[in-house]
Amino acid sequence: MEHASVILHVDMDAFYAAVEVRENPALAGKPLIIGHKGRRGVVSTCSYEARSFGVRSAMPSLVAMRLCPQAIWLPGRMGLYIEVSRRIRRLFDDFTPVVEPLSIDEAFLDLTGVVADLRGGAEEARRLKDRIHAEQRLTASVGVAPTKFLAKVASDLEKPDGLVVFPLEEVPKRLWPLPVERLWGVGPKSAARLHALGIRVIADLADAGEERIAAALGAGAAQHLLALARGEDPRAVVPERESRSISEERTFAVDLRACDRIEAELLARSDGVARDLRREGLAARTVHIKVRTGDFTTWTRALTLPAPAFLAEEIYTAARELFRTRIRLGGKGVRLLGVGATNLVPRRAGQLGLFPDAALERSARVARAADILGEKYGEDVVTRARLLKAPAKKSARPRVDRRSPSR
Numbered sequence: 001m002e003h004a005s006v007i008l009h010v011d012m013d014a015f016y017a018a019v020e021v022r023e024n025p026a027l028a029g030k031p032l033i034i035g036h037k038g039r040r041g042v043v044s045t046c047s048y049e050a051r052s053f054g055v056r057s058a059m060p061s062l063v064a065m066r067l068c069p070q071a072i073w074l075p076g077r078m079g080l081y082i083e084v085s086r087r088i089r090r091l092f093d094d095f096t097p098v099v100e101p102l103s104i105d106e107a108f109l110d111l112t113g114v115v116a117d118l119r120g121g122a123e124e125a126r127r128l129k130d131r132i133h134a135e136q137r138l139t140a141s142v143g144v145a146p147t148k149f150l151a152k153v154a155s156d157l158e159k160p161d162g163l164v165v166f167p168l169e170e171v172p173k174r175l176w177p178l179p180v181e182r183l184w185g186v187g188p189k190s191a192a193r194l195h196a197l198g199i200r201v202i203a204d205l206a207d208a209g210e211e212r213i214a215a216a217l218g219a220g221a222a223q224h225l226l227a228l229a230r231g232e233d234p235r236a237v238v239p240e241r242e243s244r245s246i247s248e249e250r251t252f253a254v255d256l257r258a259c260d261r262i263e264a265e266l267l268a269r270s271d272g273v274a275r276d277l278r279r280e281g282l283a284a285r286t287v288h289i290k291v292r293t294g295d296f297t298t299w300t301r302a303l304t305l306p307a308p309a310f311l312a313e314e315i316y317t318a319a320r321e322l323f324r325t326r327i328r329l330g331g332k333g334v335r336l337l338g339v340g341a342t343n344l345v346p347r348r349a350g351q352l353g354l355f356p357d358a359a360l361e362r363s364a365r366v367a368r369a370a371d372i373l374g375e376k377y378g379e380d381v382v383t384r385a386r387l388l389k390a391p392a393k394k395s396a397r398p399r400v401d402r403r404s405p406s407r
């Protein structure tokens, strides 16, 4: 069964200004402008207090100074904002591997398959906002919708600190009253042509008939804008770069129900992922699992680790925790199980020393020895005791699909 898409658009509130307020709480509640005062300066952004005076991004500083003479001005610290942006992006990876950053403070997250519907998307959006607040002491506005365009519109509707779910049914109520400039592709020139036809809000456009719009803007643009006005937008969330991942999954002939059997399979997949990581000299910051039940409901869940991992024990511990705390089988059997690693980083020489735990250090050495044996005699030679104990049918070797990136 194909799920409808669930897309989040996340946009930080008054981003540069909010970071400055966080760094210096004495600025809280004051009109704050990021930019250079003076003849040639422009406003980068400003706090919501300054916005109530009419100050806006990209406004000449002279205008802003006139609108809000009492504002506090700061020049801005790009390095700091980039660092905060990076940390927030890393947090997104805990929600889905499909993240498309749009700018320093904005991104699309595709949660299709992670949650079943927009309501599930709203719950994840709440969790995401809470984490950004807890870990970065900043607020974000989030839109949840079946398309990118509606998600982007939604994140803006209740700024700051907004969370707006925008189902397709609400297009007439919430999209149509907005000015046509809000449609992607309507710049000042097209807007002027539409205004000349008496088309100011999106409802006017939706009513206008394709020929009239096509006469003003061309057939292609007319089709595109009318589709957007109906809430249709086929664009997919495209992850920034082909983010590498290593994963293994297995489908079972008979659905698994026993918990220890399921965990044994998680261990087996973790083992395979760890072996591939070590073979390629990589370590993973994020571990994810994929679980599909007999009725084809599919979950993916991810956890970002405090330090990059490459041992089966570490990956398995994370996978098991995800399975125990983030999956509700509701009595259903497991048809497919996968374990994956993303957010891969090169393993530094001497990283073994990062493990203060002697037992972990030993397993790192055992793992290396096992890899060498495995390479020499084939992977079957080195099988964990726990797997041998699992009541597996003698039938066939598990069919293991390796895929990347995994979704």
Ligand code: TTP
Residues within 6 Å of the ligand: 011, 012, 013, 014, 015, 016, 017, 043, 044, 045, 046, 057, 058, 104, 105, 106, 159, 160
């Ligand atoms: P925005 O997300 O457009 O603005 P914002 O985060 O400050 O405010 P909000 O989203 O709550 O409306 O842009 C993000 C950052 O990009 C912003 O903090 C500063 C920078 N920026 C500029 O430097 N110049 C600009 O003209 C704009 C629009 C943004």
Ligand code: MG
Residues within 6 Å of the ligand: 011, 012, 013, 014, 015, 105
């Ligand atoms: Mg913003």
